[in-house]
Structure formats: structure tokens, C-alpha cells
Amino acid sequence: MATLEIAQRVDARGLSCPMPIVRTAQAIRTMASGDLLEVTATDPGSVKDFAAWARSTGNELVESGAEGGLFRFVLRRK
């Protein structure tokens, strides 16, 4: 898989629900269509929340991963 070019990053580590999604929604609206946003979070609810948020808003969840309590998401702005 080709390396993804991340246009912007949100560090939501340590933030509790719903702040990771709030920060993500704030960040993505400043970006251009097609650009990629990377989010790192520690909120255990974020895996389901990011999937639901992407489905509902039409932004694409390109990657969703977990490693030792750290969650990482890559979203493409619609």
C-alpha cells in the first residue's frame, strides 16, 4: 500500500468523549475535499464513534487501527 500523504493531524490523546470527534469535525471543515486527516486518540469509544461519524457525515474512514490503547484513524474529507 502506498504511503498516505496526511494533510493535517489531530492529537486527541487524553481527551474524553465526545472531544475527539468534536476536534475532528472542527479540523476537517478547514481542509480541502480529498485531503487526509490523521487522528490519534485514547478514548475507547472512538473506534465505533469514528466509524459512525464517517458513515453519517459522508467523510471516508480510510484507516482505523488500535495499538496498545492508542487508536489511530485516517479520514478523507468528502
Place this chain on the structure above:
Amino acid sequence: MDEPLNLVLFSGTDDKLQAAAVLTAGAAALGRPVNVFLQYWALDAFRADRIAGDHGLAPEAGPAGRAAVLALAAAGQAPWAETLRQAKELGSVDIEACSLSMDLLGLEAADLDPLVDGVEGVTAFYLNAGNGQIVFI
């Protein structure tokens, strides 16, 4: 998701207000409009001179619950007023004071924190609620 979410806030304790702020911010992040109607003790917590204070917790919290809430705040959880502020920046969130509760508490619009957009009666609340769900907290 276009029908608004309508929250009626009655309780003025910090835990219930925090829960309401989380629901509001989550809906705003999804692009769903939110109407918040402040009644009784919730309205009292939105007084400009009290909003940043300690409003206590619901009775069911108990001492262990209080410790848990304090631990979350110490870990950096935003206070409910800050969560609402961010929700308002993010989406369409309208916070209205119930006019009956304004009378009850002897308040005027100038006594309220700027988070509150205005004062309205229950008829206006229902009209703005449309066919959206109404949640009472």
C-alpha cells in the same frame, strides 16, 4: 439526521449538565441541529455569576461518584460549559431559557451567561422542536 435533537435541561448538577453537553456536542459534530431548553435548576446553573462554580452532583453519585468525576476533571475533561461552547462553534446549537423559570428565579436576560441565546416559552420550544426527539434531563 435533519430533525433537531431537543434537550430539556431541568437538573442543575454538574454531572447531568456534563451528560447533556456531551449529547449536544456529539449531535453538533454530526451536523444535527440541537435545541436546548433550560428550566428550573439547570437555568440557575447558567447564571453568568455561577456558571463556572461547583453545582454538585446528583444524589446517586455518592462519595465514590464524586471522586470519579473529580478524577476525570483532573485528567483534563473539559467543563460542561466549555463543551457547550465548542458545540456552538461547531454546529447549529440554540440554547434558550424557559421564561417561566426566569420568573421563578427572578432572572433577567442580562443575568445569564452568553451561552444562552435568548428567552422563550414552551410554545416556541415545541415549534422549533418540530418532529425531532425531546429528551428531558
